[in-house]
Amino acid sequence: MSQGKPVAHLKGTRAVVWGSEEACKIFGMGFYGKPIGIPKPKSPDFEKPLILDLIEAAYLAGKGEIRLYDPEGERFLTARELAEYASNTYNLFEEKLLAYTDLREAGYVVTSGMKFGSAFAVYKKGPGIDHAPFIVDVGRLKDRVDSTEIVRAGRLATTVRKRFIIAIPNLKTRRIDYLLFRWWKA
Numbered sequence: 001m002s003q004g005k006p007v008a009h010l011k012g013t014r015a016v017v018w019g020s021e022e023a024c025k026i027f028g029m030g031f032y033g034k035p036i037g038i039p040k041p042k043s044p045d046f047e048k049p050l051i052l053d054l055i056e057a058a059y060l061a062g063k064g065e066i067r068l069y070d071p072e073g074e075r076f077l078t079a080r081e082l083a084e085y086a087s088n089t090y091n092l093f094e095e096k097l098l099a100y101t102d103l104r105e106a107g108y109v110v111t112s113g114m115k116f117g118s119a120f121a122v123y124k125k126g127p128g129i130d131h132a133p134f135i136v137d138v139g140r141l142k143d144r145v146d147s148t149e150i151v152r153a154g155r156l157a158t159t160v161r162k163r164f165i166i167a168i169p170n171l172k173t174r175r176i177d178y179l180l181f182r183w184w185k186a
Contacts, residue, residue, distance in 0.1 A: 006066045008057050010077070013090055015057035015068060016049055023050035026066065031109045031126040032056050040128035053112050054090050055100045058082055062101075096138045099167040102176050103136070113137070117156055119167075136165045136178075154183055 006022035008015035017023045017033070026032050028044030033056060035041055035048040052060070060066045061082060068077045070085075077085065086093040096119055103110045109123040113135050121132040135157055139145065145166070157164035166179040 005064070007069050008052055008060075008066050009069045010054075010057070010085070013054045015052040015054065015066075017052065017066070018049045020047040020049070023048065026050055026052070026060065029065065030104075031111065031123075032060060042128045054086055054093070055096050058086055058093075058097055059100055059104065092138055092140070094171055095140060095167075095169045098169040098171065098174065099136065099138045099176055102167075102169075110136075116160060116162070117153070118164075121162075122165075131161070133163060134165055135160075135162045136167050138167045138169065141168055141170070150181070154181055157181070158183055 006017055006019070006026055008017045017026055023033070023035060024044040024046060027035065027041070027046075027050055033050040033052040035046045035050050037048055038046055057066065057068055061068050061077075062079065068082055069075070070077050070081075083094075086097075090096070100110050100120065103120070103122055109126045110120050111123070111127055111132075113120040115121075116135045118135040118137040120136040120138075121127075122134040122136055123132045124130055135153075137153065153164045164181045166181075168177045168179065170176070
């Protein structure tokens with residue numbers, strides 16, 4: 001540990017917290033990350049390393065909860081270095097981090113939505129406790145969304161009993177517009 005804050009080692013689009021005590025502390029702050037080998041832990045009592053998505057790691061680093069270590073450079077990353085690294089490594093990083101931050105600050109538990117084909121799965125209480133009522137994808141105002149993508153997302157969301165939302169962050173104003181899709185039969 002350094003300066004009393006847990007340390008996460010950056011590896012591609014993930015960050016690993018190797019110490020199980022640190023991993024439990026981070027996970028216990030609000031279901032951050034996934035302990036290796038435990039699909040849906042319900043409590044922060046485990047003795048495993050923790051894998052954080054780059055968005056989660058950047059959010060926690062920005063809040064001063066963790067420090068990110070770049071093993072290649074053998075030093076801790078500054079906020080600017082992390083932003084540069086993430087923007088070059090992670091598609092729509094700034095937009096996704098802004099949406100993630102907004103949802104977390106609103107009290108939701110936000111996890112990767114990769115298994116749903118979206119950016120995030122959003123829970124009211126947490127994975128393993130309740131089911132995520134929302135899947136959220138992130139786009140830009142200038143992006144085109146064709147009808148096939150909307151139908152695909154809608155069918156998936158309906159199949160897994162979730163509401164489909166597109167978050168459209170404005171990086172200049174730091175405001176996010178959310179488009180919620182409701183499906184009905186005519």
